Amino acid sequence: MDIFFQQVINGLVQGSIYALVALGYTMVYGIMGLINFAHGEVVMIGTLVAIAVTSSLIGAGVPVAVAGLGGLAAALLVCMALGWSLERVAYRPLRGSPRLTPLITAIGMSIILQNLAMIIWGRNYLTFPPLLPKINYEFAGAHFTLVQVAIVLISAAAMSGLVFLVYRTRLGMAMRATAQNPAVASLMGVNINRVIAAAFVVGSALAAVAGVMVGSYYEIAHYQMGFMLGLKAFTAAVLGGIGNLAGAMAGGVLLGLIEALGAGYIGDLSGGFLGSHYQDIFAFIVLIVVLMFKPSGLFGEKTGERA
Amino acid sequence: MLEVTGLHVAYGGIQAVRSITFHVNEGEMVALIGANGAGKTSTLKAIARVIDAVGGDVHFCGEDITRIPPHHVIRKGIALVPEGRGVFPRLTVAENLAMGAFLRHDKAEMAADLDKIYGYFPRLKERAAQLAGTLSGGEQQMLAIGRALMSRPKMLLLDEPSMGLAPIMVQKIFEVVRAVAAEGMTTLLIEQNAKLALEVSQRGYVMESGEITLTGESASLLNDPKVRAAYLGE
Ligand SMILES: Nc1ncnc2c1ncn2[C@@H]1O[C@H](COP(=O)(O)OP(=O)(O)O)[C@@H](O)[C@H]1O
Numbered sequence: 001m002d003i004f005f006q007q008v009i010n011g012l013v014q015g016s017i018y019a020l021v022a023l024g025y026t027m028v029y030g031i032m033g034l035i036n037f038a039h040g041e042v043v044m045i046g047t048l049v050a051i052a053v054t055s056s057l058i059g060a061g062v063p064v065a066v067a068g069l070g071g072l073a074a075a076l077l078v079c080m081a082l083g084w085s086l087e088r089v090a091y092r093p094l095r096g097s098p099r100l101t102p103l104i105t106a107i108g109m110s111i112i113l114q115n116l117a118m119i120i121w122g123r124n125y126l127t128f129p130p131l132l133p134k135i136n137y138e139f140a141g142a143h144f145t146l147v148q149v150a151i152v153l154i155s156a157a158a159m160s161g162l163v164f165l166v167y168r169t170r171l172g173m174a175m176r177a178t179a180q181n182p183a184v185a186s187l188m189g190v191n192i193n194r195v196i197a198a199a200f201v202v203g204s205a206l207a208a209v210a211g212v213m214v215g216s217y218y219e220i221a222h223y224q225m226g227f228m229l230g231l232k233a234f235t236a237a238v239l240g241g242i243g244n245l246a247g248a249m250a251g252g253v254l255l256g257l258i259e260a261l262g263a264g265y266i267g268d269l270s271g272g273f274l275g276s277h278y279q280d281i282f283a284f285i286v287l288i289v290v291l292m293f294k295p296s297g298l299f300g301e302k303t304g305e306r307a
Numbered sequence: 308m309l310e311v312t313g314l315h316v317a318y319g320g321i322q323a324v325r326s327i328t329f330h331v332n333e334g335e336m337v338a339l340i341g342a343n344g345a346g347k348t349s350t351l352k353a354i355a356r357v358i359d360a361v362g363g364d365v366h367f368c369g370e371d372i373t374r375i376p377p378h379h380v381i382r383k384g385i386a387l388v389p390e391g392r393g394v395f396p397r398l399t400v401a402e403n404l405a406m407g408a409f410l411r412h413d414k415a416e417m418a419a420d421l422d423k424i425y426g427y428f429p430r431l432k433e434r435a436a437q438l439a440g441t442l443s444g445g446e447q448q449m450l451a452i453g454r455a456l457m458s459r460p461k462m463l464l465l466d467e468p469s470m471g472l473a474p475i476m477v478q479k480i481f482e483v484v485r486a487v488a489a490e491g492m493t494t495l496l497i498e499q500n501a502k503l504a505l506e507v508s509q510r511g512y513v514m515e516s517g518e519i520t521l522t523g524e525s526a527s528l529l530n531d532p533k534v535r536a537a538y539l540g541e
């Protein structure tokens with residue numbers, strides 16, 4: 001029982017990170033039918049920029065809290081600019097080309113960004129400076145930390161902000177209209193290019209927040225970290241129904257829970273043959289099962305609607 | 308008000324519109340009729356910049372709009388009600404109407420226009436909070452027209468508003484089209500239903516395989532033996 005509750009907490013924390021990243025995939029897919037495989041790398045760049053800025057601020061004697069905020073601000077700026085540039089440079093020129101073309105470009109962009117990060121930050125693991133005091137809580141036999149609480153709360157706040165943007169603002173309405181019928185949205189005076197760019201920028205802002213959170217959670221970062229995180233967040237988006245915001249959030253949290261519970265019980269399940277470091281397989285089992293039995297995902301409308 | 312000169316539209320090798328010239332005067336309702344595939348929709352799409360013209364030009368209120376960005380067309384005062392309605396299915400009726408006023412900021416005037424549209428189509432008011440995709444075809448057509456009016460356009464382009472609708476619905480929608488025109492709205496109406504179109508309009512053009520083959524007062528086109536034979540089933 002203890003381990004169950006403990007793993008639920010761990011799963012929620014990991015899941016809210018997946019959810020933030022999954023939203024970036026789903027927003028871009030919803031608006032233009034593109035899977036931006038470089039999105040995981042945007043998260044990685046966010047983490048590494050945050051490390052660089054935070055560490056140097058701390059080194060300069062700035063208080064940790066201020067340095068952390070500075071790191072977050074820098075990550076937000078860099079990631080948003082990166083998302084905007086990806087769309088502008090890599091995807092916009094390919095608009096209207098066959099589906100496979102932008103997909104391969106996305107994979108290419110992901111490789112370029114990884115290499116760029118390797119050149120800037122090197123091949124070694126970097127440590128993320130602790131931003132919050134190490135406070136532990138105990139509840140019903142389960143332990144959790146201040147960082148975990150902060151991750152869940154900040155994710156919830158970021159997601160509420162996104163929901164507000166999409167459902168309560170003029171830009172959000174233009175985004176939804178563009179996702180449903182770009183030609184008609186354009187007749188209404190919506191500048192489609194701007195709306196698509198906005199989807200990339202907003203998704204990248206969420207990626208930056210996620211990047212800072214993963215960094216402070218694991219206290220470690222690496223130029224290849226975006227790959228697995230991106231793949232899992234993509235899985236979460238597919239699980240929820242790609243293109244659907246609520247689906248990405250639910251899919252993220254659900255995937256986090258499945259992984260955590262899977263990791264908690266995999267030893268028992270396999271008679272001690274597999275250890276908890278096999279937790280990654282659950283994400284891919286989920287991906288395969290969803291694609292086989294319900295490719296539209298939990299919240300998705302029928303598939304094949306997007307070009 | 309609208310001057311189309313030598314307009315040419317092609318899809319790859321398919322010549323959809325072959326150098327047509329026509330105009331619509333201010334305050335006038337003009338019908339563009341023709342069989343399926345004649346090139347009517349392509350003509351409207353080229354005017355509204357949904358597609359690029361291959362040749363020719365389009366002037367509106369004296370200004371060349373042939374190559375302006377698509378999202379600037381509504382700014383010039385042209386609102387297209389597209390073929391097949393093109394409502395946003397997962398936006399509510401109210402949000403669809405708000406999209407029509409996307410570029411407007413005059414809150415009070417917008418509210419007045421909304422009231423007016425709800426007055427034309429009380430059904431839309433009843434269904435304001437419903438997703439547009441759940442409306443019937445006729446209601447979607449009402450919504451598409453209401454949405455276009457919400458931009459407070461100088462000119463309406465209507466692409467087959469009667470398509471696929473029951474006669475009673477067609478009647479309701481054309482009552483509003485007439486009422487809007489009676490208030491001075493410049494309108495270009497495309498229809499396969501030639502009789503209806505020629506009855507509500509002042510002038511008409513007949514389009515065949517991408518070319519305008521006949522033009523005149525709507526009343527005289529209605530009595531033209533060729534038109535009667537080809538489009539009125541006589
Ligand atoms: N997207 C398209 N691609 C290729 N051909 C098209 C396309 N749209 C229309 N056409 C062709 O252009 C011609 C005119 O079509 P259209 O303008 O839709 O006519 P109408 O509205 O009068 O029925 C037809 O031959 C049609 O098949």
Ligand SMILES: [Mg+2]
Binds near residue numbers: 344348349
């Ligand atoms: Mg047509």
